[in-house]
Amino acid sequence: MSKIFVHAVYFWLKKDITADGREKFKLGVNSLLGTPGLSFGHVGTPASTNRPVIDRSYSYALLLVFNSQQEHDAYQETDPNHQLFISSCKEFWTKVQIFDSIQE
Numbered sequence: 001m002s003k004i005f006v007h008a009v010y011f012w013l014k015k016d017i018t019a020d021g022r023e024k025f026k027l028g029v030n031s032l033l034g035t036p037g038l039s040f041g042h043v044g045t046p047a048s049t050n051r052p053v054i055d056r057s058y059s060y061a062l063l064l065v066f067n068s069q070q071e072h073d074a075y076q077e078t079d080p081n082h083q084l085f086i087s088s089c090k091e092f093w094t095k096v097q098i099f100d101s102i103q104e
Contacts, residue, residue, distance in 0.1 A: 002068035003103040004039070007075075012095040013059040021092050028089040029062055031081055037071030038064055058097070069102060 013025065026043075033041035042063040046056035066072040075082055 002070075005066040005069045005072045005103075006101045007062075007064040007066065007072055008099040008101075009062040009064075010058040010097045010099075011060045011062070011093045012057065013092055014094050017092055025060070025089050025092045028085045029060060032062060032064065032085055035064065035075050035079060035081065037066055037068075037074060039067050040065040059093075072100075 011025075011029070013022065017025070029043050033043065035041070040063075042061070044061050044063075046058060046061075050056075064072075064075070066075070
């Protein structure tokens with residue numbers, strides 16, 4: 001039985017990013033929501049919640065839920081849209097943090 005695989009990515013955009021750069025990033029990251037094998041996808045910005053355990057320092061969050069690790073691995077290794085996003089948008093961020101998890 002396949003286990004659900006969650007790929008959570010947080011982006012810190014450059015402080016001096018232009019409006020055009022931000023728009024290009026937004027278009028690029030949203031294009032990942034059409035990834036083959038994706039069960040669910042979400043792009044968002046920090047919510048206005050404010051508690052000591054919440055980190056709101058990031059600029060954008062990307063959450064991709066796959067039906068299996070194999071589908072995630074195909075996205076990482078062979079998906080041309082994913083590679084295009086990285087090559088065309090990496091100039092806009094200063095940091096990326098990824099948290100992958102698999103269903104128990």
